[in-house]
Protein backbone atom coordinates (compact mmCIF):
# COMPACT_ATOMS: atom_id res chain seq x y z
CA UNK A 231 0.00 0.00 0.00
CA UNK A 232 1.19 3.52 -0.75
CA UNK A 233 2.27 5.45 2.35
CA UNK A 234 -0.41 7.91 3.48
CA UNK A 235 2.12 10.68 4.10
CA UNK A 236 3.10 12.12 0.75
CA UNK A 237 5.11 15.12 1.84
CA UNK A 238 7.21 15.15 4.98
CA UNK A 239 9.11 18.26 6.00
CA UNK A 240 11.54 17.75 8.84
CA UNK A 241 12.97 20.74 10.64
CA UNK A 242 13.27 22.81 7.45
CA UNK A 243 15.18 26.10 7.71
CA UNK A 244 15.97 28.62 5.00
CA UNK A 245 18.08 31.75 5.32
CA UNK A 246 18.57 34.55 2.78
CA UNK A 247 21.60 36.60 3.92
CA UNK A 248 20.71 37.46 7.51
CA UNK A 249 16.98 36.99 6.91
CA UNK A 250 15.90 33.72 8.58
CA UNK A 251 12.87 33.10 6.34
CA UNK A 252 11.81 29.57 7.35
CA UNK A 253 12.17 28.43 10.95
CA UNK A 254 12.05 24.79 11.98
CA UNK A 255 9.20 23.78 9.69
CA UNK A 256 7.83 20.34 10.57
CA UNK A 257 4.84 19.28 8.52
CA UNK A 258 3.33 16.06 7.22
CA UNK A 259 0.86 16.16 4.35
CA UNK A 260 -1.40 13.26 3.50
CA UNK A 261 -2.18 12.01 0.02
CA UNK A 262 -5.31 13.38 -1.62
CA UNK A 263 -5.71 16.45 0.59
CA UNK A 264 -6.07 20.13 -0.22
CA UNK A 265 -3.66 22.05 2.00
CA UNK A 266 -3.42 25.83 2.17
CA UNK A 267 -0.42 27.84 3.30
CA UNK A 268 -1.94 31.00 4.76
CA UNK A 269 -0.25 34.10 6.12
CA UNK A 270 0.46 37.75 5.42
CA UNK A 271 2.89 38.90 2.75
CA UNK A 272 6.51 38.09 3.51
CA UNK A 273 5.91 35.29 6.05
CA UNK A 274 7.66 32.65 3.92
CA UNK A 275 4.82 30.79 2.16
CA UNK A 276 6.26 31.08 -1.34
CA UNK A 277 9.74 30.28 -0.09
CA UNK A 278 8.48 27.02 1.40
CA UNK A 279 6.57 26.15 -1.76
CA UNK A 280 9.67 26.77 -3.85
CA UNK A 281 11.74 24.70 -1.45
CA UNK A 282 9.30 21.81 -1.94
CA UNK A 283 9.41 22.23 -5.74
CA UNK A 284 13.20 22.34 -5.69
CA UNK A 285 13.71 25.92 -6.92
CA UNK A 286 15.41 26.61 -3.57
CA UNK A 287 17.57 24.24 -1.57
CA UNK A 288 16.96 24.33 2.16
CA UNK A 289 19.79 25.29 4.51
CA UNK A 290 18.82 22.80 7.18
CA UNK A 291 16.34 19.95 7.46
CA UNK A 292 14.89 17.36 5.10
CA UNK A 293 12.26 17.34 2.36
CA UNK A 294 10.67 13.94 1.69
CA UNK A 295 8.26 13.32 -1.19
CA UNK A 296 6.55 9.96 -1.55
CA UNK A 297 9.03 8.21 0.74
CA UNK A 298 12.14 9.65 -0.97
CA UNK A 299 14.41 12.33 0.38
CA UNK A 300 14.64 14.95 -2.39
CA UNK A 301 16.91 17.63 -0.87
CA UNK A 302 19.47 17.26 -3.63
CA UNK A 303 17.10 16.72 -6.57
CA UNK A 304 16.48 19.50 -9.12
CA UNK A 305 12.85 20.57 -9.79
CA UNK A 306 12.34 18.41 -12.89
CA UNK A 307 13.28 15.28 -10.98
CA UNK A 308 10.94 16.03 -8.08
CA UNK A 309 7.81 16.04 -10.23
CA UNK A 310 6.12 18.80 -8.27
CA UNK A 311 4.95 21.36 -10.82
CA UNK A 312 4.01 24.86 -9.68
CA UNK A 313 1.16 26.93 -11.06
CA UNK A 314 1.77 30.63 -10.63
CA UNK A 315 -0.35 33.75 -10.26
CA UNK A 316 0.07 34.66 -13.93
CA UNK A 317 -0.33 30.97 -14.99
CA UNK A 318 2.92 31.32 -17.00
CA UNK A 319 1.23 30.06 -20.18
CA UNK A 320 3.17 30.60 -23.40
CA UNK A 321 1.13 33.24 -25.29
CA UNK A 322 2.31 32.16 -28.76
CA UNK A 323 1.41 28.50 -28.22
CA UNK A 324 -1.99 26.84 -28.50
CA UNK A 325 -3.64 25.27 -25.49
CA UNK A 326 -2.57 21.84 -26.74
CA UNK A 327 1.07 22.87 -27.08
CA UNK A 328 1.04 24.60 -23.70
CA UNK A 329 -0.17 21.43 -22.04
CA UNK A 330 2.16 19.18 -24.05
CA UNK A 331 5.22 21.29 -23.26
CA UNK A 332 6.51 19.25 -20.28
CA UNK A 333 6.07 15.98 -22.17
CA UNK A 334 7.79 17.40 -25.28
CA UNK A 335 10.80 18.30 -23.17
CA UNK A 336 10.86 14.75 -21.88
CA UNK A 337 10.74 13.58 -25.51
CA UNK A 338 7.74 11.32 -25.01
CA UNK A 339 6.37 9.64 -28.17
CA UNK A 340 3.79 11.65 -30.10
CA UNK A 341 0.89 9.23 -29.63
CA UNK A 342 1.44 9.20 -25.87
CA UNK A 343 1.55 13.02 -25.75
CA UNK A 344 -1.69 13.24 -27.75
CA UNK A 345 -3.42 10.78 -25.44
CA UNK A 346 -2.24 12.36 -22.20
CA UNK A 347 -2.99 15.95 -23.31
CA UNK A 348 -6.51 14.96 -24.37
CA UNK A 349 -6.97 13.18 -21.04
CA UNK A 350 -5.84 16.26 -19.09
CA UNK A 351 -8.11 18.50 -21.19
CA UNK A 352 -11.07 16.30 -20.37
CA UNK A 353 -10.17 16.35 -16.66
CA UNK A 354 -10.38 20.15 -16.57
CA UNK A 355 -13.41 20.18 -18.92
CA UNK A 356 -11.75 22.00 -21.82
CA UNK A 357 -12.15 19.33 -24.50
CA UNK A 358 -12.50 20.97 -27.91
CA UNK A 359 -10.56 24.12 -27.01
CA UNK A 360 -7.10 22.70 -27.68
CA UNK A 361 -6.57 24.85 -30.78
CA UNK A 362 -7.13 28.16 -28.98
CA UNK A 363 -4.48 30.60 -27.83
CA UNK A 364 -4.35 31.84 -24.21
CA UNK A 365 -5.60 35.35 -25.16
CA UNK A 366 -8.74 33.77 -26.64
CA UNK A 367 -9.74 32.33 -23.27
CA UNK A 368 -11.18 33.75 -20.05
CA UNK A 369 -9.08 34.02 -16.89
CA UNK A 370 -10.83 30.99 -15.43
CA UNK A 371 -10.17 28.89 -18.55
CA UNK A 372 -6.52 29.92 -18.57
CA UNK A 373 -6.34 28.81 -14.97
CA UNK A 374 -7.65 25.40 -15.99
CA UNK A 375 -5.08 25.14 -18.78
CA UNK A 376 -2.41 25.78 -16.18
CA UNK A 377 -3.90 23.00 -14.03
CA UNK A 378 -4.00 20.64 -17.04
CA UNK A 379 -0.34 21.36 -17.64
CA UNK A 380 0.41 20.15 -14.14
CA UNK A 381 -1.98 17.18 -14.38
CA UNK A 382 -0.48 15.86 -17.60
CA UNK A 383 2.78 15.15 -15.82
CA UNK A 384 1.07 12.74 -13.39
CA UNK A 385 2.68 14.60 -10.54
CA UNK A 386 2.25 13.45 -6.97
CA UNK A 387 1.70 16.99 -5.69
CA UNK A 388 0.52 20.13 -7.42
CA UNK A 389 1.76 23.41 -6.00
CA UNK A 390 -0.34 26.51 -6.59
CA UNK A 391 1.02 29.95 -5.74
CA UNK A 392 -1.84 32.46 -5.40
CA UNK A 393 -3.29 31.26 -8.70
CA UNK A 394 -6.48 33.28 -8.48
CA UNK A 395 -5.19 36.72 -7.59
CA UNK A 396 -5.50 38.00 -11.17
CA UNK A 397 -9.21 37.20 -11.37
CA UNK A 398 -12.04 39.53 -10.39
CA UNK A 399 -14.00 38.71 -7.21
CA UNK A 400 -16.90 36.85 -8.85
CA UNK A 401 -14.74 34.74 -11.14
CA UNK A 402 -12.41 33.97 -8.24
CA UNK A 403 -15.28 32.45 -6.35
CA UNK A 404 -16.33 30.35 -9.36
CA UNK A 405 -12.82 29.11 -10.05
CA UNK A 406 -12.33 28.33 -6.35
CA UNK A 407 -15.26 25.94 -6.50
CA UNK A 408 -14.00 24.45 -9.79
CA UNK A 409 -10.47 23.93 -8.51
CA UNK A 410 -11.69 22.26 -5.36
CA UNK A 411 -13.99 20.09 -7.51
CA UNK A 412 -11.14 18.95 -9.78
CA UNK A 413 -8.94 18.21 -6.76
CA UNK A 414 -11.65 16.11 -5.09
CA UNK A 415 -12.75 14.28 -8.26
CA UNK A 416 -9.20 13.26 -9.12
CA UNK A 417 -8.02 12.74 -5.53
CA UNK A 418 -5.11 15.14 -6.10
CA UNK A 419 -2.76 16.37 -3.42
CA UNK A 420 -2.66 20.14 -3.73
CA UNK A 421 -0.72 22.75 -1.79
CA UNK A 422 -2.18 26.17 -2.29
CA UNK A 423 -0.60 29.45 -1.18
CA UNK A 424 -2.79 32.41 -0.34
CA UNK A 425 -3.02 35.41 1.98
CA UNK A 426 -6.82 35.35 1.64
CA UNK A 427 -8.36 33.76 4.73
CA UNK A 428 -11.74 33.21 3.10
CA UNK A 429 -10.10 31.30 0.27
CA UNK A 430 -8.19 29.19 2.80
CA UNK A 431 -11.22 28.42 4.93
CA UNK A 432 -13.52 27.62 2.04
CA UNK A 433 -11.26 25.36 -0.06
CA UNK A 434 -9.02 23.42 2.27
CA UNK A 435 -8.95 20.15 4.13
CA UNK A 436 -6.18 21.62 6.27
CA UNK A 437 -4.79 25.12 6.72
CA UNK A 438 -1.24 25.92 7.76
CA UNK A 439 -1.02 29.37 9.34
CA UNK A 440 2.40 31.00 9.00
CA UNK A 441 3.77 33.59 11.37
CA UNK A 442 7.14 35.09 10.46
CA UNK A 443 8.54 31.95 8.89
CA UNK A 444 7.19 29.51 11.47
CA UNK A 445 3.99 27.48 11.64
CA UNK A 446 1.64 28.84 14.29
CA UNK A 447 -1.16 26.35 13.69
CA UNK A 448 -2.01 23.41 11.47
CA UNK A 449 -5.62 22.30 11.49
CA UNK A 450 -8.92 21.99 9.71
CA UNK A 451 -10.61 25.26 8.69
CA UNK A 452 -13.07 24.73 11.54
CA UNK A 453 -10.29 24.29 14.12
CA UNK A 454 -8.37 27.29 12.83
CA UNK A 455 -11.47 29.47 13.02
CA UNK A 456 -13.09 28.27 16.22
CA UNK A 457 -10.09 27.01 18.16
CA UNK A 458 -7.21 29.33 17.33
CA UNK A 459 -4.23 28.36 19.41
CA UNK A 460 -2.49 31.72 19.45
CA UNK A 461 -3.42 35.38 19.56
CA UNK A 462 -1.82 35.76 16.15
CA UNK A 463 -4.07 33.12 14.52
CA UNK A 464 -7.22 34.45 16.18
CA UNK A 465 -6.35 37.95 15.05
CA UNK A 466 -5.39 37.02 11.49
CA UNK A 467 -8.45 34.90 10.75
CA UNK A 468 -11.73 36.76 10.80
CA UNK A 469 -12.74 39.14 13.55
CA UNK A 470 -12.63 38.30 17.22
CA UNK A 471 -13.01 39.75 20.70
CA UNK A 472 -10.26 39.18 23.24
CA UNK A 473 -10.82 39.05 26.97
CA UNK A 474 -7.90 39.27 29.41
CA UNK A 475 -8.09 36.47 31.95
CA UNK A 476 -6.12 34.68 34.67
CA UNK A 477 -5.89 30.91 35.01
CA UNK A 478 -7.09 29.71 38.44
CA UNK A 479 -7.10 25.96 37.81
CA UNK A 480 -6.57 23.76 34.77
CA UNK A 481 -6.41 20.25 33.43
CA UNK A 482 -5.67 18.94 29.91
CA UNK A 483 -8.97 20.06 28.42
CA UNK A 484 -10.38 22.83 30.54
CA UNK A 485 -9.33 25.77 32.63
CA UNK A 486 -11.10 27.76 35.31
CA UNK A 487 -10.40 31.40 34.61
CA UNK A 488 -11.32 34.73 36.11
CA UNK A 489 -11.71 37.95 34.20
CA UNK A 490 -12.66 41.43 35.45
CA UNK A 491 -15.23 41.36 38.19
CA UNK A 492 -17.06 38.36 36.75
CA UNK A 493 -17.30 35.07 38.61
CA UNK A 494 -14.77 32.43 37.45
CA UNK A 495 -15.79 30.46 34.38
CA UNK A 496 -14.75 27.08 33.02
CA UNK A 497 -13.54 27.31 29.42
CA UNK A 498 -12.07 24.97 26.82
CA UNK A 499 -8.28 24.99 26.92
CA UNK A 500 -6.49 23.06 24.21
CA UNK A 501 -3.14 24.64 24.92
CA UNK A 502 -0.92 24.04 27.93
CA UNK A 503 -1.24 26.74 30.56
CA UNK A 504 0.00 27.29 34.09
CA UNK A 505 -1.82 28.31 37.22
CA UNK A 506 -1.67 32.10 37.57
CA UNK A 507 -0.84 32.61 33.88
CA UNK A 508 -2.29 35.65 32.14
CA UNK A 509 -4.14 34.43 29.05
CA UNK A 510 -6.70 35.62 26.55
CA UNK A 511 -10.16 34.30 25.83
CA UNK A 512 -11.21 34.63 22.22
CA UNK A 513 -14.90 34.88 21.32
CA UNK A 514 -16.19 35.44 17.78
CA UNK A 515 -18.73 38.23 17.08
CA UNK A 516 -21.34 35.67 16.02
CA UNK A 517 -20.95 33.75 19.29
CA UNK A 518 -21.99 36.77 21.39
CA UNK A 519 -25.63 37.69 21.82
CA UNK A 520 -27.31 40.93 22.76
CA UNK A 521 -30.10 41.00 25.40
CA UNK A 522 -30.75 37.29 24.91
CA UNK A 523 -33.20 35.78 27.44
CA UNK A 524 -31.15 32.56 27.82
CA UNK A 525 -28.03 34.51 28.69
CA UNK A 526 -24.86 32.50 29.20
CA UNK A 527 -21.98 32.07 31.65
CA UNK A 528 -20.21 35.06 30.16
CA UNK A 529 -22.14 38.26 30.71
CA UNK A 530 -21.20 41.93 30.50
CA UNK A 531 -22.94 45.29 30.22
CA UNK A 532 -22.06 47.54 27.30
CA UNK A 533 -23.33 50.49 25.33
CA UNK A 534 -24.01 50.39 21.59
CA UNK A 535 -21.82 52.96 19.83
CA UNK A 536 -22.65 52.20 16.20
CA UNK A 537 -23.76 49.46 13.87
CA UNK A 538 -23.31 48.41 10.28
CA UNK A 539 -25.66 46.49 7.98
CA UNK A 540 -23.79 43.62 6.31
CA UNK A 541 -26.54 41.82 4.42
CA UNK A 542 -27.24 38.69 6.38
CA UNK A 543 -26.22 40.27 9.68
CA UNK A 544 -25.92 43.54 11.55
CA UNK A 545 -22.52 44.21 13.09
CA UNK A 546 -22.63 46.16 16.39
CA UNK A 547 -19.74 48.09 17.88
CA UNK A 548 -20.06 48.48 21.63
CA UNK A 549 -18.09 49.73 24.63
CA UNK A 550 -18.17 48.35 28.18
CA UNK A 551 -17.73 50.31 31.46
CA UNK A 552 -13.98 49.82 31.37
CA UNK A 553 -13.80 51.42 27.90
CA UNK A 554 -13.15 48.13 26.11
CA UNK A 555 -14.61 47.75 22.63
CA UNK A 556 -16.76 44.78 21.60
CA UNK A 557 -17.94 43.55 18.22
CA UNK A 558 -21.15 41.52 18.09
CA UNK A 559 -22.94 40.16 15.00
CA UNK A 560 -26.71 39.92 15.26
CA UNK A 561 -28.73 37.87 12.81
CA UNK A 562 -32.21 38.92 13.97
CA UNK A 563 -32.23 41.74 11.42
CA UNK A 564 -35.51 43.51 10.96
CA UNK A 565 -36.84 42.32 14.32
CA UNK A 566 -34.83 44.41 16.73
CA UNK A 567 -32.39 47.25 16.43
CA UNK A 568 -30.31 47.59 19.56
CA UNK A 569 -29.39 50.98 21.01
CA UNK A 570 -28.17 52.35 24.34
CA UNK A 571 -27.19 50.07 27.21
CA UNK A 572 -27.44 46.33 26.55
CA UNK A 573 -26.23 43.03 27.98
CA UNK A 574 -23.82 40.89 25.97
CA UNK A 575 -23.70 37.18 26.75
CA UNK A 576 -22.04 34.00 25.50
CA UNK A 577 -22.05 30.43 26.68
CA UNK A 578 -18.71 29.29 28.09
CA UNK A 579 -18.09 26.78 25.31
CA UNK A 580 -17.75 29.72 22.89
CA UNK A 581 -14.83 31.15 24.84
CA UNK A 582 -11.51 29.72 23.73
CA UNK A 583 -8.44 30.07 25.81
CA UNK A 584 -5.33 31.14 23.92
CA UNK A 585 -1.85 32.09 24.92
CA UNK A 586 -0.81 35.72 24.71
CA UNK A 587 1.71 36.74 22.07
CA UNK A 588 5.24 36.62 23.36
CA UNK A 589 6.25 39.70 21.40
Ligand SMILES: Nc1ncnc2c1ncn2[C@@H]1O[C@H](COP(=O)(O)OP(=O)(O)OP(=O)(O)O)[C@@H](O)[C@H]1O
Pocket residue numbers: 246249251269270271272273274275276277278425
Ligand atom coordinates in the same frame (compact mmCIF):
# COMPACT_ATOMS: atom_id res chain seq x y z
N1 LIG B 1 15.31 34.84 -3.65
C1 LIG B 1 15.29 35.57 -2.52
N2 LIG B 1 16.37 36.23 -2.09
C2 LIG B 1 16.38 36.95 -0.96
N3 LIG B 1 15.30 37.08 -0.15
C3 LIG B 1 14.17 36.46 -0.52
C4 LIG B 1 14.09 35.66 -1.73
N4 LIG B 1 12.84 35.15 -1.81
C5 LIG B 1 12.16 35.60 -0.74
N5 LIG B 1 12.95 36.39 0.06
C6 LIG B 1 12.56 37.02 1.34
O1 LIG B 1 12.01 36.02 2.15
C7 LIG B 1 10.91 36.53 2.91
C8 LIG B 1 9.69 35.65 2.64
O2 LIG B 1 9.27 35.81 1.29
P1 LIG B 1 8.13 34.93 0.63
O3 LIG B 1 7.99 35.36 -0.78
O4 LIG B 1 8.39 33.51 0.91
O5 LIG B 1 6.86 35.39 1.47
P2 LIG B 1 5.33 35.12 1.18
O6 LIG B 1 4.75 34.77 2.48
O7 LIG B 1 5.17 34.15 0.07
O8 LIG B 1 4.82 36.55 0.75
P3 LIG B 1 4.05 37.01 -0.60
O9 LIG B 1 2.62 36.59 -0.39
O10 LIG B 1 4.24 38.48 -0.59
O11 LIG B 1 4.74 36.30 -1.74
C9 LIG B 1 10.73 37.96 2.49
O12 LIG B 1 11.37 38.76 3.46
C10 LIG B 1 11.46 38.04 1.16
O13 LIG B 1 11.97 39.32 0.95
